[in-house]
Amino acid sequence: MNCDRCSKIPIFEDLSVCILVPTEHHIDPVKNSLLLKNINFKLVNDIFLVEEENLEKIINLFLEMNLSCIEKRDIKLMPLSEKNEIKYENLKKLKSLQYYIDFFSGKDILYVLDKSSIKTFFQPIISANTGEIYGYEALSRGIREDGSIIPPNELFSKARNMDLLFFLDRLCRETVIKNAAKQNISKKVFINFIPTSIYDPEKCLKSTDEALTKYRLDPKNIVFEVVETDYIEDYPHLNNILSYYKGKGYSTAFDDIGSGYSDINALLALNPKYMKIDMSLIKNIDKQPKKQEKVVNYIKVAKENNIIALAEGIERKEEADVLIEMGIDLLQGYYYGKPCEIPQTTVAIETKLFNK
DSSP, X not given: OOOHHHHOOOOOOOSEEXXXXXXXXXXXXXXXXXXXXXXXXXXXXXXXXXXXXXHHHHHHHXXXXXXXXXXXXXXXXXXXXXXXXXXXXXXXGOEEHHHXXXXXXXXXXXXXXXXXXXXXXXXXEEETTTSSEEEEEEEEEEEOTTSOEEOHHHHHHHHHHTTOHHHHHHHHHHHHHHHHHHTTOOSEEEEEEOGGGOSOHHHHTHHHHHHHHHTTOOGGGEEEEEOOGGGOOOHHHHHHHHHHHHHTTOEEEEEEETSSSOOHHHHHTTOOSEEEEOHHHHTTGGGOHHHHHXXXXXXXXXXXXXXXXXXXXXXXXXXXXXXXXXXXXXEESTTXXXXXXXXXXXXXXXXXXXXX
């Protein structure tokens, strides 16, 4: 059985709201703003009980007060299901003003989640051994109601601020699985996931397992790729998630190696099958010996640990040639193909093969 936290996107249709201010100095400004808007309230022990059914109206009132970032963080709101009556079940709605500001400014995110408005784009990954397509990274893009694409950084950062990252991450994974099956992809499919959005893999990944079974994708062709490795703080928890995936027969990969955030030793200790070297190290690598030294070392470490090394963000032939000479296993980037809804099946350019 799914819990409400995992299965229900918050809907605020409450009858009143409790406002907790951090200091006595905030009482008069809040009181004056409420009076100015003719909003009824009670002040009980420095706590505001506001009789207003439209929570968004209260949020807009605070936005007009020109508060600092710290104040937005420290002012707390708790919507109430009954007028001016606080119950235990209301406590889970006790969140910062900043959370509610982010939530009501994220209409596009709510639309994406409500309508499953996600498109999947497949970018080819090339084998340096054969020069052929080895698999695809699946990239998810949110689509606004007007049909425009939400940039991925905006999409995921807003979902995180709205505390809806789990919903978005799950929707993206399951949409990728459906679209990979629709496109009859029989090669490797790299599916991104954000480990900080998962609490218990047995429960949080159940629907992903069900989607893979429903669409009959071969587990040996599925690679779950850890993204946002800079957010990883709990490596035992991540290991638990990866062990769950491996137990199902899937492979795992780490993204952004060398981006300046990832702890390479800690990540490699988790024994992924793939290691993706960040594009920041790949750009103009043919012209920068220091980048070459770092990448050579990563490739060496990968081979010593029986890990397949993939270079991403390749845009020029010269970059590809240098990487192949270094012994890279897989290549990805605009040089070989841009992400497309219908995956390309051939590589139009000739690849210099390091084993020939």
